[in-house]
Amino acid sequence: MKFTLSWLRTHLDTEASVEEIAETLTDLGLEVEGVENPAAALAEFTLGKVLKAEKHPDADKLRVCQVLTDRGEVQIICGAPNAREGITAVIAHPGVYVPGIDTTIGVGKIRGIESHGMMCSEREMELSEEHDGIIELPSGEVGERFVDWLAKNDPAKVDPVIEIAITPNRPDALGVRGIARDLAARGLGRMKPLPLEPVPASFPCPVSVTIDEDTRGQAPVFFGRLIRGVRNGPSPQWMQDRLRAIGLRPISFLVDVTNYMTYDLNRPLHVFDADTITGSALRLYRAKGGETLVGLDEKTYTFEPGMTVIADAQGPESIAGVMGGLRTGCTAETVNVFVEAAYFDPVRTAYTGRALKINSDARYRFERGIDPAFTPEGLEHAVRMIVDHAGGEASEVVRAGEIPDWRRGYRLDTARVESLVGMSIPAETQRASLEALGFTLEGDMAYAPSWRPDILGAADLVEEVARIASLTKLEPKPMPRMGAGVARPILTLSQKRQQAARRTAAALGLNECVSYSFIDGRAAELLGGTEAARLENPISSEMSHMRPSLLPGLLQAAARNQARGFAALGLFEIGAAFSGGEPGEQETEVAGLRVGRTGPKDLHGASRPVDLFDAKADAEAILAAIGAPARLQIRRGGEGWWHPGRHGLLCLGPKVVLGVFGELHPKVLDALDVKGPAMALVLWPDRVPEPRKAGSARGALDAVDLQAVERDFAFVLDQDVEAAAVMNAAQGADKTLIEEVRVFDLFAGGSLGDGKKSLAITVRLQPRGATLTDKEIEAVSAKIVEKVTKATGGSLRG
Numbered sequence: 001m002k003f004t005l006s007w008l009r010t011h012l013d014t015e016a017s018v019e020e021i022a023e024t025l026t027d028l029g030l031e032v033e034g035v036e037n038p039a040a041a042l043a044e045f046t047l048g049k050v051l052k053a054e055k056h057p058d059a060d061k062l063r064v065c066q067v068l069t070d071r072g073e074v075q076i077i078c079g080a081p082n083a084r085e086g087i088t089a090v091i092a093h094p095g096v097y098v099p100g101i102d103t104t105i106g107v108g109k110i111r112g113i114e115s116h117g118m119m120c121s122e123r124e125m126e127l128s129e130e131h132d133g134i135i136e137l138p139s140g141e142v143g144e145r146f147v148d149w150l151a152k153n154d155p156a157k158v159d160p161v162i163e164i165a166i167t168p169n170r171p172d173a174l175g176v177r178g179i180a181r182d183l184a185a186r187g188l189g190r191m192k193p194l195p196l197e198p199v200p201a202s203f204p205c206p207v208s209v210t211i212d213e214d215t216r217g218q219a220p221v222f223f224g225r226l227i228r229g230v231r232n233g234p235s236p237q238w239m240q241d242r243l244r245a246i247g248l249r250p251i252s253f254l255v256d257v258t259n260y261m262t263y264d265l266n267r268p269l270h271v272f273d274a275d276t277i278t279g280s281a282l283r284l285y286r287a288k289g290g291e292t293l294v295g296l297d298e299k300t301y302t303f304e305p306g307m308t309v310i311a312d313a314q315g316p317e318s319i320a321g322v323m324g325g326l327r328t329g330c331t332a333e334t335v336n337v338f339v340e341a342a343y344f345d346p347v348r349t350a351y352t353g354r355a356l357k358i359n360s361d362a363r364y365r366f367e368r369g370i371d372p373a374f375t376p377e378g379l380e381h382a383v384r385m386i387v388d389h390a391g392g393e394a395s396e397v398v399r400a401g402e403i404p405d406w407r408r409g410y411r412l413d414t415a416r417v418e419s420l421v422g423m424s425i426p427a428e429t430q431r432a433s434l435e436a437l438g439f440t441l442e443g444d445m446a447y448a449p450s451w452r453p454d455i456l457g458a459a460d461l462v463e464e465v466a467r468i469a470s471l472t473k474l475e476p477k478p479m480p481r482m483g484a485g486v487a488r489p490i491l492t493l494s495q496k497r498q499q500a501a502r503r504t505a506a507a508l509g510l511n512e513c514v515s516y517s518f519i520d521g522r523a524a525e526l527l528g529g530t531e532a533a534r535l536e537n538p539i540s541s542e543m544s545h546m547r548p549s550l551l552p553g554l555l556q557a558a559a560r561n562q563a564r565g566f567a568a569l570g571l572f573e574i575g576a577a578f579s580g581g582e583p584g585e586q587e588t589e590v591a592g593l594r595v596g597r598t599g600p601k602d603l604h605g606a607s608r609p610v611d612l613f614d615a616k617a618d619a620e621a622i623l624a625a626i627g628a629p630a631r632l633q634i635r636r637g638g639e640g641w642w643h644p645g646r647h648g649l650l651c652l653g654p655k656v657v658l659g660v661f662g663e664l665h666p667k668v669l670d671a672l673d674v675k676g677p678a679m680a681l682v683l684w685p686d687r688v689p690e691p692r693k694a695g696s697a698r699g700a701l702d703a704v705d706l707q708a709v710e711r712d713f714a715f716v717l718d719q720d721v722e723a724a725a726v727m728n729a730a731q732g733a734d735k736t737l738i739e740e741v742r743v744f745d746l747f748a749g750g751s752l753g754d755g756k757k758s759l760a761i762t763v764r765l766q767p768r769g770a771t772l773t774d775k776e777i778e779a780v781s782a783k784i785v786e787k788v789t790k791a792t793g794g795s796l797r798g
Contacts, residue, residue: 001166002246003176003263004159011180014189018160021183025164027470028182030173036161038147041099042125045146046070047137048091050119053084058111067091067119070143077115082133089119090135090146100124127157156241169454171368175266178451185436185468194265198380199387203228205395207277207338212285218308219284219320221372221401222342223379226274230254230392232334253390254330254337257382259361266370266451267341267378268362270318271386272328274336279313284320284400291316294326295358307352308344321349321366322358339386341379343372343404346453372403373450409447410458420459421466423474433468434461494588497626497685498574501590504625508618510572510592515553517576518543523552526668527641532580546578550591551641551664551680552672558595559673567675568596590659590683592618595674612646615661615679619650622681628658628688634724641668652689659683706767708739711781714760716752717794723759729791730763733784739766758797 005018016024022032048069056062056077063083065076069091076091083089094117097104105118118124123131140149150158164173172178177194184191205226211219234240235256243250243259250256258269287303293316294300301319303309308320317325321344330337350367353359376397383394412434414427431441438449439461448455455461466474491499506512518538521529524545533546547553550573558569572592579585594610624630634648638660647662661681669676715726727741745760752758763784765772785796 001174001179001263002161002163003179004161004242004245006155006159007176007242007245007264008162008180008183011177011192011194012183012189013192014183016183016188018162021188022162024183024186024188025162025179027472028186029167029467030170030179030182031165032162033165034163036163038126039151039158039160042147042150042158043145044096045090045092045120045125047140047142047144047146047149048074048089048119049142050083050085050087050089053078056111056113062110064113065119067117068142069093069117074116075114076117076119077110077113078119078134080119080121080134082136083119088137088140088142090125090137092118092120098124100126156238156245159241159245161245168368171365171370171453172266172451174365174368174370175262176264178266181437182468185433186470194381196377196380197384199383199394201396202393203395205398206280207274207398208281209398209400210281210283211400212283215284215286215308216401218286218345218348219401220343220345220404221375222284222340222399223376224282224338224340224398225379225383226336226338226395227383227386227392228336228395230335230337230386230390232330232332232390235260236389252330252332254334254386257385257389261378261382261385262361262365265374265378265381266365267374267381268321268365268370269378269382270324270340270362271330272317272324272338272340273330273334274338275334276328277312277317277338281312282317283311285309285311287316293317293319295319295323296326296329297323298326301356301358304355306348307355308348310340319352319356319358320344322353322356322363323360337386337392339379339382341375341382343370343375369453371451372406375403406450406453407447408455409442409445410455410461412441412444412446412461413458416458417462417465420462421471421474422477423466423469423471425465425469429469430465433465437464437468439464493690494686497688498588498590500625500627501622501683501685502574504622505572505574505590505592505618508570508621510570510594510618513554513557513571513573514575515547515550515557515573516543517547517578519545519547519552519556521545523556523672524548526671527552528639530580532582532585533578534581546581548579549577549682550575550589551593551682554591554593554680555664555669555672555674555678558593558678562595562675563673568598570594587684588686590622590681590685592622592681594618594679595676609677610679612648612662612679615663615681616648619659619661619681619683622683623650623658623688626685626688627691628652632658638662641665650683652687656687657684658687704766704768706771708767709765709772709777711763711765711777711784712744712760713763713781713784713788714745714758714797715788715792715794716756716758716797717792719748719755719757721757721759721792721794725792726759726761726788726794729787730761730784733787734780737765737767737780738763738784740764 018035018037022035026032048067050065050067052066053063056064062077062079065078065083067074067076092098092105094105094107100123107116119134121131121134122128147158166173181191183189207226209222209224211222232252232254235250235253239256239260240250243256248259254271258271261267261269287305287307287309289303289305291303292300309316310318310320317328344366346367346369349363353363387394414430417423417425434446435441440447446461520542521544527549529545529548535544538544554571554573557571561569574590576586577589594614597607597609629652633651635651638647638649641664643663643665647660649657650659651657659682664678664680666676669678723743730741731738741761741763744762748757765780789795
């Protein structure tokens with residue numbers, strides 16, 4: 001939203017500077033995005049009088065001018081055809097920056113003669129596109145600043161332009177008067193009255209208007225007046241200056257007046273050429289679909305079913321709330337006009353504009369919600385302006401429908417400001433602030449004005465009061481202490497586990513990622529996504545499903561890094577994964593990914609390709625950090641996106657799966673453009689059993705000072721026998737004496753023959769009462785061999 005300082009002052013009586021106004025607007029929540037102040041760029045230009053102008057001896061089109069300036073008499077070479085003796089010109093001395101040519105003036109020689117400055121044209125000073133000659137001023141004193149002369153004689157050229165960002169909840173600030181209202185409520189000036197002088201009706205309106213019954217929800221009310229005998233020509237200069245300042249091109253008065261009303265009073269209007277309306281009636285109805293209209297932008301639009309259409313006897317002639325039609329648009333020959341002011345439903349207007357891909361000022365305002373009660377007054381202001389500047393006589397007002405009920409009231413509790421915002425504001429000040437914003441106060445009730453559709457509850461009243469008082473006055477205060485002593489811990493067990501998992505993963509050399517919870521349908525399908533997690537209204541086609549796992553985000557991050565030359569990666573993420581779209585159909589995951597090689601490449605022998613045991617080690621370290629039991633079962637049976645022979649499930653019993661680790665399936669990597677192999681892990685920390693509540697005293701120290709004994713065993717087994725079966729059988733030989741069983745070697749082929757392998761384990765025996773004798777060690781060893789042989793069908797390797 002753009003406006004000029006002088007435009008603002010037509011509604012606000014204030015002497016505040018543009019800097020004060022910009023600072024106050026931002027403080028009020030209307031953030032100033034920029035201020036264009038022409039006076040700042042022109043501050044160093046001064047006036048000078050040409051005393052003598054002679055032809056340059058070596059150039060027919062150049063003149064050597066002697067110019068009287070604030071620095072005395074100087075010589076300036078000028079090529080403008082109107083450079084002559086006696087004129088008052090605008091001078092740029094050496095060292096002055098000229099914006100129109102992006103040059104800082106210096107002392108130079110032109111065809112051998114020195115020039116000490118420049119006499120400027122309007123285009124060189126970015127005042128207009130005029131460049132036929134230098135500026136000739138009808139008045140002015142030598143040495144006077146050019147900006148001071150403009151301020152007195154042509155103030156529009158140095159009128160600052162302010163641009164503010166409008167949030168969707170503040171449609172009232174889409175008009176200059178609404179902005180002035182906020183500033184007046186803050187105390188930066190006094191709001192000027194907006195007198196309404198309706199034009200007396202001279203004849204009945206020959207154009208009638210009807211709204212279909214099923215369309216009244218989309219177009220509740222429509223007002224119109226016909227004006228005969230207008231003269232459509234250029235707009236008044238002040239209107240053209242204001243429209244140009246905010247980036248709009250003046251076209252003709254009948255067009256410009258609608259643009260001016262849109263920005264001035266936030267009242268979108270449409271002016272029809274009445275002589276082009278077929279028949280004597282306008283009808284508002286819901287499109288059946290397939291109707292077409294050529295808009296004012298000369299593009300053809302096809303209506304979808306349900307869109308609001310304004311039509312005459314010939315067919316559609318306007319897209320309600322969005323854009324008028326070319327057939328009934330005003331031209332230089334227009335003499336009779338029908339002026340429309342209506343209110344259209346914000347949601348339906350937004351759907352229509354989005355479907356037809358039209359971004360107009362009218363749509364921008366209607367879809368945010370304009371003032372419905374101002375509709376008839378807006379029409380009268382427009383008719384008065386047209387008659388005053390273009391002549392003509394106006395008809396009676398024609399009306400269809402009713403103004404929608406906008407009145408909303410909420411209880412004003414002046415004590416809530418301190419509890420909600422933390423500011424102490426007297427009740428009288430609160431009530432005065434609301435009244436200055438247009439609220440009506442009746443007892444303890446505050447009724448929102450018709451131009452504030454965003455006020456939807458008592459908390460919004462508090463927000464308005466605090467906004468006007470200025471949140472910059474909010475002073476930080478410490479929260480009251482709840483009792484003495486050290487505060488009790490407030491992190492939940494799940495939060496503590498996530499924190500421990502995050503620190504451990506980072507310590508393992510993995511870099512944390514934070515990816516979107518939305519992924520594309522193809523990636524979701526690859527990793528177990530279902531239609532239950534598909535979004536009804538996705539942000540984009542690449543974010544159509546809730547992620548079934550954190551792995552897609554990590555794999556996509558890996559692909560992007562590999563495309564930029566980073567082949568060795570270690571990534572992890574902690575977040576929610578979704579099995580559906582209902583509450584409870586999500587679970588916290590810890591996911592990790594390793595791709596490429598381990599270790600730095602510049603250390604000889606330190607780098608090797610990552611393998612599934614790296615993922616296994618990462619998974620076990622993270623599980624240990626979050627308090628999982630030390631002994632977990634490793635089983636097969638992972639989902640299809642894991643490599644079928646190179647992954648394992650980390651289980652606590654036959655039913656509870658705490659995680660999975662291993663190599664990802666090549667088809668998944670190919671689909672996501674990841675150069676494999678890739679090792680990953682996925683853990684579910686909330687499935688880890690809660691630790692038992694311990695007493696205040698520590699447990700007894702279990703110190704054993706007897707020497708432990710380790711024995712190695714190698715068994716010849718069938719290829720399909722799992723290592724876990726061997727380890728569990730060995731552990732069961734003597735659960736009190738055997739402290740640990742681990743695998744340390746695997747051999748296949750050679751003399752063993754096809755279908756056989758050799759698996760070697762180390763068994764650690766830890767005595768408790770006395771040192772083990774050779775006989776006892778041999779007895780336990782024999783029992784281990786017996787248990788493993790019976791459980792696996794293998795034999796001790798000779």
